Amino acid sequence: MPKHFKDPTEQNKLRKGIVGLGKSSLRKSYYPQLQKQIKELKLAKERAEENEKKFSLIFNSTSDGIILVDPDTGAIVLSNVTAQRMFGYLPEEMNQLHLDTLVSPREETPVMPGLILGNSSDKSILRGISMEANDKRTMVCDINASRVDIEGKTHILALVRDITDLATMEKEKEEIKAQLDQSRKMEAMGTLAGGIAHDFNNILSGIFGYSQLAQSHISNPEKAKTDIDQILKGAKKAADLIQQVLTFSRKSSHRKQVLPMFMVVGEALKLLRSSLPATIKIRDEIRSKALVMADPTNIHQVVINLCTNAHHAMGDTGGTLTVKLMEKSIPEQDPSVAPLSPGNYLELMVSDTGHGMDQQTLDRIFEPYFTTKKMGRGTGLGLALVHSIVEDHQGHIVTRSEPGKGTSFHVFIPVTEKAGAAPGKNPEEKSVSKGTERLLIVDDEPSLTRIAQTFFREQGYSVATANNGVQALERFKSDPHEFDLVVTDMTMPEMTGDLLATALLKLRPGLPIILCTGYSDNISKNRARSLGIKRYVEKPLQMTELGKTVRALLDGGES
Amino acid sequence: MDELRKFVAPELIFGPGALDSVGSYARQFAAEKVLLVTDEGVLGAGWAHKVATSLEKEGLTTEIYSNVSPNPRDHEVMAGAETFLKTGCDLMVAVGGGSPIDCAKGIGIVSSNEQHILEFEGVDRVSIPGPPLICVPTTAGSAADISQFSIICDSRRRIKIAIISKSVVPDLSLIDPGTTTTLTKALTAETGMDALVHAMEAYVSNASSPITDINAIKAVSLIREHLESALNHPLDMAHRSAMMLASLLAGLAFSNASLGLVHAMAHSLGGRFDLSHGESNAILLEPVVDFNFDHARERYGDLALAMGLEPFRDPQETRQALLETLTSFRKRVGITTRLSGLGISKEELPTLAGFAMTDPCIVTNPVMPTKKEIEEIYAKAF
Numbered sequence: 001m002p003k004h005f006k007d008p009t010e011q012n013k014l015r016k017g018i019v020g021l022g023k024s025s026l027r028k029s030y031y032p033q034l035q036k037q038i039k040e041l042k043l044a045k046e047r048a049e050e051n052e053k054k055f056s057l058i059f060n061s062t063s064d065g066i067i068l069v070d071p072d073t074g075a076i077v078l079s080n081v082t083a084q085r086m087f088g089y090l091p092e093e094m095n096q097l098h099l100d101t102l103v104s105p106r107e108e109t110p111v112m113p114g115l116i117l118g119n120s121s122d123k124s125i126l127r128g129i130s131m132e133a134n135d136k137r138t139m140v141c142d143i144n145a146s147r148v149d150i151e152g153k154t155h156i157l158a159l160v161r162d163i164t165d166l167a168t169m170e171k172e173k174e175e176i177k178a179q180l181d182q183s184r185k186m187e188a189m190g191t192l193a194g195g196i197a198h199d200f201n202n203i204l205s206g207i208f209g210y211s212q213l214a215q216s217h218i219s220n221p222e223k224a225k226t227d228i229d230q231i232l233k234g235a236k237k238a239a240d241l242i243q244q245v246l247t248f249s250r251k252s253s254h255r256k257q258v259l260p261m262f263m264v265v266g267e268a269l270k271l272l273r274s275s276l277p278a279t280i281k282i283r284d285e286i287r288s289k290a291l292v293m294a295d296p297t298n299i300h301q302v303v304i305n306l307c308t309n310a311h312h313a314m315g316d317t318g319g320t321l322t323v324k325l326m327e328k329s330i331p332e333q334d335p336s337v338a339p340l341s342p343g344n345y346l347e348l349m350v351s352d353t354g355h356g357m358d359q360q361t362l363d364r365i366f367e368p369y370f371t372t373k374k375m376g377r378g379t380g381l382g383l384a385l386v387h388s389i390v391e392d393h394q395g396h397i398v399t400r401s402e403p404g405k406g407t408s409f410h411v412f413i414p415v416t417e418k419a420g421a422a423p424g425k426n427p428e429e430k431s432v433s434k435g436t437e438r439l440l441i442v443d444d445e446p447s448l449t450r451i452a453q454t455f456f457r458e459q460g461y462s463v464a465t466a467n468n469g470v471q472a473l474e475r476f477k478s479d480p481h482e483f484d485l486v487v488t489d490m491t492m493p494e495m496t497g498d499l500l501a502t503a504l505l506k507l508r509p510g511l512p513i514i515l516c517t518g519y520s521d522n523i524s525k526n527r528a529r530s531l532g533i534k535r536y537v538e539k540p541l542q543m544t545e546l547g548k549t550v551r552a553l554l555d556g557g558e559s
Numbered sequence: 560m561d562e563l564r565k566f567v568a569p570e571l572i573f574g575p576g577a578l579d580s581v582g583s584y585a586r587q588f589a590a591e592k593v594l595l596v597t598d599e600g601v602l603g604a605g606w607a608h609k610v611a612t613s614l615e616k617e618g619l620t621t622e623i624y625s626n627v628s629p630n631p632r633d634h635e636v637m638a639g640a641e642t643f644l645k646t647g648c649d650l651m652v653a654v655g656g657g658s659p660i661d662c663a664k665g666i667g668i669v670s671s672n673e674q675h676i677l678e679f680e681g682v683d684r685v686s687i688p689g690p691p692l693i694c695v696p697t698t699a700g701s702a703a704d705i706s707q708f709s710i711i712c713d714s715r716r717r718i719k720i721a722i723i724s725k726s727v728v729p730d731l732s733l734i735d736p737g738t739t740t741t742l743t744k745a746l747t748a749e750t751g752m753d754a755l756v757h758a759m760e761a762y763v764s765n766a767s768s769p770i771t772d773i774n775a776i777k778a779v780s781l782i783r784e785h786l787e788s789a790l791n792h793p794l795d796m797a798h799r800s801a802m803m804l805a806s807l808l809a810g811l812a813f814s815n816a817s818l819g820l821v822h823a824m825a826h827s828l829g830g831r832f833d834l835s836h837g838e839s840n841a842i843l844l845e846p847v848v849d850f851n852f853d854h855a856r857e858r859y860g861d862l863a864l865a866m867g868l869e870p871f872r873d874p875q876e877t878r879q880a881l882l883e884t885l886t887s888f889r890k891r892v893g894i895t896t897r898l899s900g901l902g903i904s905k906e907e908l909p910t911l912a913g914f915a916m917t918d919p920c921i922v923t924n925p926v927m928p929t930k931k932e933i934e935e936i937y938a939k940a941f
Contacts, residue, residue, distance in 0.1 A: 014922045017682030018707075018723055018817045019564055019766040 065160040067099065068150075074098045074112050077155060086162055088134035099158070104130040104138050115145040115156050122147050128167065131160070140167040199241050206234040256393075258416055259294045261346055262286045265325050268303035276311055279318025287326040290346050293416045298389045305382040306350040306409050313354025313407060322408075324349040327415065340396050344415040351408030357401040365399065386411075434460045437484035437554055441465045442472040442500065443516075444492040448541070452487070455543040456550070469495025473503050480508040485554060487546070490517040498523055498531055505532045512553045516541060566770055566815045567707055569694070569729045573807065575796065577735035578695050581610050581652060582617035584731055588691045590650035592620045594643045596663040598627040601655040604741040606697050610654050622646045627655075627662045630719065630829055630836065632712045636665035636676040643670045643690075652693045653729075656750065657701030657710070657836065660694050664709035664727040667692055677713055680720040682919060688726035697738040699789075699802040700750025700837060702757060702810025704732040710826065710836075718830035721919050728814070736803035740794055747793065747802075748892040749837025751786040754778060754806040756840040760819040761812035763851060763858045764923040768816060775812035779865040781805035786892055820928060821847045823918035824937065827911045834901055841894045845885050846939035852878045854926040899941045908934045 059066065065083030067076055079094045087094065087102055103111045107130040114126045126143040133139065144159040214227035269284055276282065292299075303323070310321050328347045330340055357365070366387035386409075390397050393413050401407035439461050441452045449465040456463045464483070466472035469492050476482070486504060490497035501513045514535040515528050528536045535549055572580060585593055593614050597607040602625055611621045624639045643651070643666055653663035665676045667689020672679075679685050694704035703709075709722040739747070758778035761771050785801035792798060824847070825839040852859050856874045863881040864870060866888070871877045889895075912933035915921065921928075928936070 008927075011922045011927065014682055014919055015766055015817070018919070018923065019562075019768075019815065 062159075063161075064144075065162075067158045067160060068148075069099050069115070069156045069158055071116050071154060071156050074100055083160060086133070086139070086160065087131075088137075093134075102131050102133075104132040106130055106138075111143070115143065115158060128163070138164075140164045196241070200238065203234050203238045203241070207231050207238075210234065256293050256295050258291050259296055259299065260289060261292050261294065261299060261348070261413070262289050262325055264296050264299045265303055265323065265348065268300050268307070269323060272304070272307050276307075276321070277316055277318065279316060280311060280314060281318070281320045283320055283322045285322070285324040285326070287324065288346060290327050290344070290415045291417075292346050292393070292413045294393050294413060295389075298393070299413075302386050302389055302411060303348070303350070305386045306348075306411075309382055309409075310350055310352035310354065310407070313352045313356075315354070319353035319406075322349070322351045328412065330412075340412060345395075345412040346415050348411040348413070349408060350411075351406060353406045356403045356405050356407055358403050362399060362401055366397075435551060435554060436460050436462070438462045438482060439464070439550065440472060440476070440483040440486045442467075442469065442486065442488040442492070442497070444468055444489065448489075451543065452541075452546070455547065459547060461550075468492055469497070469500035472500060476504055476507060480511075483511075485512040485514070485550060487514045487516065487550070490515055490523060498528070498533070501528075501533050502531055514546075514549060514553065564768060564815075565725075566768075567725050567728045568705060568811055568814070569732045571705075571732050571734060571807070573734045573804070575735060575737050575800075577733040578606070578609060578738060579613055579735075581693060581695060581733055582613035582615075582619065584693060584733070585614055585619055585650055585652065586617045588650050588693075588730070590619060590691065592622065592646065592648045592650075594639070594646070594648040594651045594663075594666070595621050595623045595654065596627065596639060596651055596659045596666065597623065597625050597654045598629075598656075598659050599625055601625075601659065601697055604697070606695070606738050606741070607654045610652055610695055614652065619650075622648055624666075625659075627659045629658050630710075630712050630833055631658045631662035631665070632714045633665075633676050634714060636662055636669060636711060639663075639666035640669035640676075643667075648690070650691045650693070651689075652695065653704075654695045654697060656696070656698035656746075657703040657753075660696065660701065660703035660729075661709045661711060663692055663694075664689070664703075664729075665711050665722070668722075668724075668727065676711055676722075677720060679722045679724070680713075682723045683725075684722070685724040685726045691731075692729040693731045693733065694729045695733050695735065695738065696803075696806070698742060698746065698750040699736070699739050699799070699806040700753040700757075702754065702806050702813070704729055704734070705807060705810030706814035708814065712830055712833075716830075718914050719826040719918075721826065723817075723919055734803055734807060736796060736800040739789075739799050739803060740796075742793070744790055744793070744893065746837075747790055748786070748894060749835050749841065750806070751782060751789070751802060751837075752841035752844075752889065752892065752894060753837035754802070754809045755782045755786075756821050756844055757809035757813040757818065758782070758805075759844070759848075759862055760821055760920075760924075761809065761816040762862055763855045763925050764813075764816040764819055765925055766816045766923045767812075767858075771812040771816040774808040775816070776861060776865050778805045778809035778812065779862060780867075781808070783866050783888070790892060817923040818920040819847070819924035820851065820915075820921060820933070820936070823915045823921040823924070824911070824933060826918050826920065827914035828898075828903075830914065831907070831911060832901065832903060838894055838896065841889050842896065842898060842940050843936070844889070845882055846936045848885065849878070849882055849939070850928065850932065850936050851925050852881075858925070897941055898937065905938065905941065908937045911937060 060081040062080065062082055065086045066078075066080040067083050068078035069075065070077055076095055076097050076099060079091070081091075084091055084094045089097065099115075100112060109126060109129060111126060111129060115124060123144070123146045125145070129141050129143055131139050131141045139162050142161045142163050144161070146157050148155050148157045210227045210230040214224045214231065217223035217227055265284075265286065269282065273282060307321060307323065314321070324347075326347050326349075328345050330342050330345060332342055365383050367384060387397060390411055390413070395411060395413040398410040398412075399407065400410070439456055441449050441456070441463060442465070443449045443452070444467055446467055449467065453463045453465050464475070466475060469488070472486075472488070473495070476486075486501075488497040488500055492500075495503075497515050497517075501515060504511055504513065509532070512535075513533045514537060515523070515533045516537050517523060525536050534553055537546060537549055572584075595607060595611055595614070597610075601607050602623075607623065607625070611623065614621050622642060624642050626638060627635055639662060642648075651663050651667060653660040665679075668674075668679055668685045668687075669676050669689075671687045671689050672685065696702075696704040705728075707723055707725050707728045709727050710719050711722065712718070713720050742750070755778075758775040761767060762775035762779070764771075767775070781801050782805045785798045785805065788795065789798040789802050821840055821843045824843050825836060828834055828839045828843075829836055848859065852874075856877070859881060860870065860874070860877050863877050863884070866881065866884050868877070868880050868884060871880060909930070912930045915933050916930055
């Protein structure tokens with residue numbers, strides 16, 4: 001507003017506003033506003049229709065069937081085209097059905113209760129439900145349900161996915177996998193059995209040969225003794241083989257101790273230096289004296305096996321064998337040593353400059369009796385054994401190899417903080433203590449009882465034998481104090497060793513009993529102890545070892 | 560008429576019993592809830608309740624807003640608009656004199672434009688019309704039920720602002736002369752004089768036209784003939800009806816030809832001192848006629864005839880006779896107060912004149928006065 005209307009132009013403009021057409025101030029109340037509102041309503045209606053078209057298009061073109069269900073009655077309230085096609089009903093038919101009519105009579109899962117959701121959850125999933133179409137065709141479906149409130153009433157929105165093809169494929173895949181696993185298992189077993197058979201045959205051939213020689217040399221004790229030595233050597237070799245197979249198949253933890261690994265590695269290297277050809281240069285770097293919790297024999301075997309493998313890879317033309325021992329700290333999950341958890345490890349690295357391996361070979365090197373070597377060159381158990389031992393020590397092996405560039409094995413064993421005694425020399429030099437006590441030897445194999453009887457008698461003991469548990473028990477019952485100690489086999493017909501031991505201990509608590517077990521015997525050291533059995537030795541028996549055990553037990557050593 | 564003109568008037572229902580049709584008309588607007596704008600005086604006279612009953616009979620619910628003072632204030636308009644929106648009303652019925660009707664016009668435009676009432680000051684400033692408005696006038700004078708004017712007090716600046724817009728013309732006016740029978744003598748006189756000033760100013764307005772002239776002249780003669788009788792015989796419906804018709808005709812005239820200096824000066828006075836609008840107009844009429852006369856001699860000559868005077872050959876005789884007639888008429892209807900008697904000091908005159916200069920009514924006065932001249936006119940009314 002002008003302050004004053006002195007200016008005639010301004011004055012005229014204002015006058016015109018009052019008496020003029022006043023186009024910017026329409027008189028009819030609300031008319032423009034009503035028009036505006038009508039237009040807006042029209043537009044909103046158009047938009048709503050467009051949206052409905054859009055949503056209906058989306059609703060009907062999903063790959064899952066959508067079914068809206070009344071949770072009280074199970075009646076289908078709404079369904080999309082996909083669901084109608086899936087089950088082969090017309091829209092008006094579909095919307096008169098109950099959800100249960102779509103479920104196959106063979107389906108055991110109660111579908112409606114499964115979909116009616118508790119207060120706590122808004123979603124539920126039913127998997128692999130067998131459903132039935134109008135033409136009795138069955139389908140396997142996953143149903144995803146969620147609760148939706150529509151017009152003040154709770155409904156169940158079920159998304160039904162036909163997974164029939166997928167389920168069939170999945171089943172076929174599983175079957176193929178099972179077949180493959182089975183055939184691989186068979187193949188592995190065949191390889192293992194073949195390998196053992198091969199090795200055993202070799203050994204047996206020697207034993208047979210030398211036995212025949214010994215027979216022909218029986219009149220010449222000198223020659224015969226040489227032959228028998230060879231037979232013994234063969235038998236020992238066979239026992240070693242069995243030990244290897246056992247180590248591979250059984251996780252033996254009973255001899256683990258706090259071990260300065262560098263000492264074992266050093267000893268193994270000393271042995272290797274004398275046995276490897278001069279063309280192979282050995283470089284060793286022992287950088288850590290950290291302790292590990294390990295079985296010294298096992299670790300020794302790991303070093304020997306890896307180095308032997310390296311020797312074979314380089315052949316007699318030679319190369320450089322590098323053995324390193326160092327500490328490695330794994331701070332966090334390190335993908336290059338994936339299964340290892342963070343912590344301190346002792347890393348044993350054995351590398352060669354040999355022919356190396358391609359990926360295909362690398363993938364299989366730890367399989368038992370898998371070998372690329374010529375017959376007679378290697379047993380095929382070496383690396384499998386290494387792998388088994390390392391796994392048994394909570395360790396891990398990383399292998400790096402390239403054809404033509406050599407191979408390196410990195411063995412990681414967790415470092416232990418505990419200090420322990422250095423592995424003592426085997427007290428083998430100690431002569432077996434002789435004795436005069438009374439022993440009862442029980443075994444169903446007469447040759448074994450005979451050998452034992454001969455051996456112990458020579459040591460000064462008085463020895464009785466029995467060839468089964470019942471016989472032994474009868475003998476014992478007649479005089480429970482006749483014997484000072486009983487040695488019994490585990491596996492015997494009629495009465496097993498543990499049952500015999502239990503019976504004997506009942507008759508005479510505290511009786512020293514030694515139980516001899518083979519690999520397949522289903523008895524653990526702990527169970528044997530719990531029965532009251534003082535000692536537990538593994539077959540094959542070595543008489544000197546058994547002799548020491550008998551002596552120690554009689555002298556009051558508990559373990 | 561050599562100028563393109565527009566004339567506005569609401570739909571009119573005139574005659575005894577017009578009030579009773581309010582319910583059915585409101586229903587025709589498809590209304591459900593009505594804001595009934597009135598004031599305490601009208602409530603007391605019972606007219607507002609009569610209207611409410613008619614509305615309720617038609618199934619409409621009513622929300623009564625009566626917080627309206629004479630010379631309605633801006634905050635009263637804003638509070639009314641809030642009530643209108645909050646209670647979900649969709650139509651307004653204003654029952655009363657100029658104050659409730661002007662207030663209802665303001666409530667309507669505030670509620671539809673969501674702006675402060677003072678933002679509409681001036682001409683053609685309303686972009687969205689208000690909700691439907693039905694008026695039931697209960698005075699014969701303001702013609703607010705007819706006009707495109709809404710006069711609201713700016714309580715902070717203490718002035719009356721004029722909102723002039725075709726969109727404030729009511730949709731329907733139910734003019735029932737019976738409603739004026741409860742007016743006091745003073746109010747009958749003041750509103751009657753207001754109607755006279757409306758007619759005279761519209762007639763001498765520089766925006767006058769044959770369409771407005773005929774209404775203005777007829778209004779003047781009706782007022783001359785019936786105002787005194789209405790005062791003396793308040794229940795005589797012939798005089799009340801004639802006065803109601805005079806007010807309507809004057810309203811049709813001034814709403815389309817606008818007003819002049821009397822109203823510009825009266826608005827300034829009323830804003831500052833909260834005086835009766837009709838009384839202020841009556842006091843200022845004679846000095847303004849005196850000031851304007853020479854700029855509209857012929858027009859004033861016509862008005863003199865309408866006031867019952869014989870024609871004079873000398874215009875100055877006409878001036879003299881007209882002024883004397885107006886003075887005598889004013890006194891006969893009982894308005895004898897001067898500005899001095901209303902407690903106004905002469906020191907206020909420059910301020911009052913200044914505000915009068917900014918009132919839109921001034922632009923249609925036959926002559927544009929200076930501020931000094933306005934001060935002198937005020938002085939003559941002392």
